[in-house]
Amino acid sequence: IVCYMYDCDDGLLSDLFEAISTCVAQTSQCKEFLLVILLNITLMLWLFCFLLCLILFLISIKVWWLISSMFMGILMLVNYLILSPPRYPLKNVNGSRSSCLFEDYDSNILLLMAETKNDWSYAWVNFWQKEVGFFTIKDISDDLNIDIQANQIICVSRSAVDRAEYLIDVLKDFVSVGGILVIECPSDRWQELTMIEIADNEINCSRITTIDLNMPDIEILKGMPLNTKRLKARIGQNVSILMKMDDEPVICEARFGKGKIVSILFDYSLQSVSMKQGYKVKKKWMRGIDGIKTPDMVMDKSLLNNIYPYADIMDRFLMRVVERETVIPRWWYYPKTYQATLIMSHDEDYFDDKSCPLVEYEAENNIYSTFFLMPDSTISPNLIKRMTDIGVHWNRFKISVDKEGIHQNKLADLKKQLISLKQMSSENRDILSSRIHHLAWDKDYVRCFKVLKDNGIKIDSSYGPLRGNKGYLYGTGFPFYPLDEHGRIIEMFEIPFQVQEQFGGVDNSYLKELIQGAVKYNTTLVTLYHPHYFEGASRKDYLDVISMAREYGLWMTSFGDYLKHWEARIKSKINYVSMEGMLKIEVDVQGDNLTLCVPQYQQRISDVLVDGDIKRYDRIDNNILIEVEYGTHKLEIYYQDGS
Numbered sequence: 014i015v016c017y018m019y020d021c022d023d024g025l026l027s028d029l030f031e032a033i034s035t036c037v038a039q040t041s042q043c044k045e046f047l048l049v050i051l052l053n054i055t056l057m058l059w060l061f062c063f064l065l066c067l068i069l070f071l072i073s074i075k076v077w078w079l080i081s082s083m084f085m086g087i088l089m090l091v092n093y094l095i096l097s098p099p100r101y102p103l104k105n106v107n108g109s110r111s112s113c114l115f116e117d118y119d120s121n122i123l124l125l126m127a128e129t130k131n132d133w134s135y136a137w138v139n140f141w142q143k144e145v146g147f148f149t150i151k152d153i154s155d156d157l158n159i160d161i162q163a164n165q166i167i168c169v170s171r172s173a174v175d176r177a178e179y180l181i182d183v184l185k186d187f188v189s190v191g192g193i194l195v196i197e198c199p200s201d202r203w204q205e206l207t208m209i210e211i212a213d214n215e216i217n218c219s220r221i222t223t224i225d226l227n228m229p230d231i232e233i234l235k236g237m238p239l240n241t242k243r244l245k246a247r248i249g250q251n252v253s254i255l256m257k258m259d260d261e262p263v264i265c266e267a268r269f270g271k272g273k274i275v276s277i278l279f280d281y282s283l284q285s286v287s288m289k290q291g292y293k294v295k296k297k298w299m300r301g302i303d304g305i306k307t308p309d310m311v312m313d314k315s316l317l318n319n320i321y322p323y324a325d326i327m328d329r330f331l332m333r334v335v336e337r338e339t340v341i342p343r344w345w346y347y348p349k350t351y352q353a354t355l356i357m358s359h360d361e362d363y364f365d366d367k368s369c370p371l372v373e374y375e376a377e378n379n380i381y382s383t384f385f386l387m388p389d390s391t392i393s394p395n396l397i398k399r400m401t402d403i404g405v406h407w408n409r410f411k412i413s414v415d416k417e418g419i420h421q422n423k424l425a426d427l428k429k430q431l432i433s434l435k436q437m438s439s440e441n442r443d444i445l446s447s448r449i450h451h452l453a454w455d456k457d458y459v460r461c462f463k464v465l466k467d468n469g470i471k472i473d474s475s476y477g478p479l480r481g482n483k484g485y486l487y488g489t490g491f492p493f494y495p496l497d498e499h500g501r502i503i504e505m506f507e508i509p510f511q512v513q514e515q516f517g518g519v520d521n522s523y524l525k526e527l528i529q530g531a532v533k534y535n536t537t538l539v540t541l542y543h544p545h546y547f548e549g550a551s552r553k554d555y556l557d558v559i560s561m562a563r564e565y566g567l568w569m570t571s572f573g574d575y576l577k578h579w580e581a582r583i584k585s586k587i588n589y590v591s592m593e594g595m596l597k598i599e600v601d602v603q604g605d606n607l608t609l610c611v612p613q614y615q616q617r618i619s620d621v622l623v624d625g626d627i628k629r630y631d632r633i634d635n636n637i638l639i640e641v642e643y644g645t646h647k648l649e650i651y652y653q654d655g656s
Contacts, residue, residue, distance in 0.1 A: 121165040121341075121589055122148040125173040132500045133282035134170035134197070139493040140285065141168070143325075144332045146344030146582045153177055161187050165589075166335065168195040171282060178202055189270030195335060197277045198244060207276045208249035208267050215242040216261075218279060223257035228333055230326075230533070237323040237488070238313035240287035243279040252276075255334055264334065275334055287312045288324045288488040290495055290507070291476075293458040307452045307476045308486060317482045318517060320526060322536045324488035329534070336612055342589050342598050344582045346491075346535055348606035350631045350638050351568035353531035354490075355558070356539045356575055357382035358474065358510065360406055360448060363417040365392045368544035372399050380559060383572040384544075385448045386437070388430035389423065394439035402571035404446030405434050405470070409453045417545075427468050446572040448541075449475040459503065462495045466505040472576045474539060477510035483517030484527070485509070490536035492579055506579070508572075510539035512558075514551050521557050528561045537575075538567070581607060598648040602641050609639045611650060622649040 122145055124137055141148045151159055153173045161167055161183060169177050174196065185206060188194050196203065201211040218239045224231050243263050248254060256264035263279040291310030311317055335341070347354055361368055361384055368384070375382055376399050385406035386392065397403060407430060408422045424430045435441050447470045454475070455461050465473050476487050492506035511527060512519050531538045542555045562569055570578075581604020589598040600609065611618070614635050621628045621639055624646055631638045639648065 118149060118586065119163060120147055120149045120587065121163075122168070123159075123161060123164045123166070124148060124150045124168045124170065125153050125159075125177055126150060126170055127154045127172040127176045128152060129172040130499050132172045133280070133286045133496060134172035135494070135496055135500055135502050136282040136285040137168060137170050137197075138502060139289070140328055140331070142583050143346075143491050143493075144328055144343065145341070147585055147587050161192075164192065165339075166193045166195065166341070169197065169199075171198045171280065174198060174200055174203070181206060185269070188272035188274060191271040193272055193275070193335060193339065195275045195277070197281055198279070199276055206269065207265075207274055208252050209265060209276055209278070210247040210249075211278075212245035212247075214245055215280075216245060216259075217241075218243050218258040218263070221256065221258050222260050223254075224330075225253075225255050226330065226333060228330060231330060233321055234323065234326055234330065236321070237288075237327065238315055239284060240312055241280045241284035246278050256330075264331075266334065266337075273338075277331075281331075285324060285327075286496055289493050291487065294454075294456070305454045305456055306479060307449075307454050308479050308482050310454065310458075311486050312488075316484075316486050316488065317478070319484040319486060319488075320523075320530060322485045322488055322490050322530070322534055325491060325534055325536050337614065340591065340596060340612060340616065342587055342596070342609060342611050344585060344587070345608040345610040345636075345638055347568050347608070348578055349568075349608060349640060350633065351566065352535055352633060353528075353565070353567045354537040354575065355528075355531075355562040355567045355569045356474075356508075356510075356537060356572060357558075357569065358448070358539065358541050358572065359384045360450075360541060360543055361386045361390060361392065362406070362450075362543060362545065363387050363390055363420055364544045365390055365417075366396055368392065369396055371544040371547040372396055374547070375401070378559075381569055381571045381574065383446060385446075386434055387420075387450070388433040388437075389420075390437070392437070394437060397438045398440065402446070402573040403434070403438060403442060403444065404448065404572060405431055405444050406450050407447050407465075408450040410450065413450060427464055431468060445469070445471040445576060447473045447475070449473075452477065452479060459495060459497045462503045462505065462507070463497070466503050470505055472506040472508060472572055474508050474510050474572065476507055477539070477541065478513050478517055480516045483513075483519050483523065484511055486511075490531065490538060492575075506576070508537070508539060508575075510541050512538070512540040514542060514546060515554060519554070521554065524554065524558055525561055528558075528565055528567065531567065532565050578604060578606070580604075594652055596650040596652075598650070599645070600641055600648065601645045602643050605643055607641055609641050609648070610636050611639070612636050617653040618650055619653045620651045622651075623647075 122141060124141055126134060138150065153159065153176050159180070161180070167184070167187065181203065184194055188206070194206065196207065199207050199209070199211060204210055218241050220239060221235045221237060224234060239258065243258055243261060246262060248262055248265060249267070252265045252267045254262040254265055258279060263277070265276045265278065267274045267276070291312055294305050294309045308317060357380065359371065359382060374380070381401045383402040383404050384400045385404045386397070387406050387408060407427055408424070410422055411425070413420050413422060424433055431444050434444055447465055449461065452475050461475070472492060478484070478486055487509045489509065490511070492508040494502045494504065495507050497503055512524070527538055540558055542551050546552070547555065559569070584603045585607055586601040587598065589596060596611070598609070612635055618637055621630050621637070623639070623641065628639060
């Protein structure tokens, strides 16, 4: 009955019973124990009143039935108020047109945006940031004097389609001399360029039916759930159809002079945000202890047990469409020549100094991970010093239940929790990463993101599986900017995790499949192992993950180091120009161990020079990878036979 009322499984109840026994054994937790007794008494009285009401109703004693019902309602309200997570007052924090995103610098890739409410076009920022690293954003509603001739690729987002119509003639010249134009949901007024006739109405999409592009395992996308709409279109004779949804064209390519136009005839931005960020969830009555949790926002129930990073595969597909028959130098996803990443994380959950065996093991074996510490934990500063990276385990509950007991949270405000955690560390470390305790989200779709950003958190990993779930619930292993309710960027990253202990049936074979998939799709795998289970059920799986990650050559790192790399990657400038038989590239590298990626689908590379010296390079699939040191450098890439 309790499981049904609170929409939870019996694992939470076992934690509760174990916590009660722990509290009884520890007199220091007398206050918390009394609180548990109170909660259980109210719950038992509620059940008693429920049964009494039912009996009185059946024997038609209406007055007493009414009195019992009122008493039951009061008890239910008391129980709900005590167990419901608190809601914190927020400052007026909105998503914004980030000043750092709109800095006035030039690159070969230009994304055109326009300030529009209830539009998800800023999803393109996440796309280009992930697939390329460095690019330029222009707000076409502010700047009408945009020089586009210096660019190689121009992406017109849905928000900018109408306002960019005055550029159509200029864009014709841009494409005719070899430029690439990517346009999302073009109107019929773009027909002269796209060669596609567009109707006014939009139609909901249910599935991907056709993919016409030679890429390994691309047919997997046909299983991706959809939440998007497509344009009703009539395709011209010289237009190639590369993808269909419900047997209708949604991604097309047309040659125009020496360049090409890629027309995306569905709301890519909406699909991307729905997949990665999930849905807004209405709070269910009597949701109880757990409230809304991050898995409740997953776009489709089929994703709750999902092995494929659908959103990453879709982004890779789009990038492959754009870069066919051309060369787009960009930053590789990871340092050096790593093909995938493992981020190991641990939620401390009041385990205090009993976490020592896990900390010591990782220190002795040179394993990098992030410990998310409870802000009011009694863990010793000396043990914290041995942790390679720490983040805050934001506790949103007034009381919380775990295997270590019942804990009253006296630090209701995240700011106070961060101050407490800094004081605990003794080294006064900057706390830049977070995970919310019990993944307790808010009925406001973006409230938690805003609070985290306002308190200086740069990367969060609260999106992930609970009991019964596993894999890529949000279709991605990469960090992304969340969007607020108006479609504006919230300047912090969310990176989902895929594994939590053995929940959802995660075993050795599933872990191996995840790691092999991470290498195949060049994505990131984030795992969560609590220190509580290091000497118990999860030890073997934890050790197997490390062993397999080393076997497959994954970059094993922490959230702190991953964030440093990602920020350096998106700040490091790239400018390039193609010439007869060669490619000239200038880079301004803002971090260590960054790697330049140069695709080669048709042209074969003979030599690479960095600052005039021959440079060794590596190959991964159809890419060559060139490690570049910190600072400004000039690269020259020569092709075989002058091609």
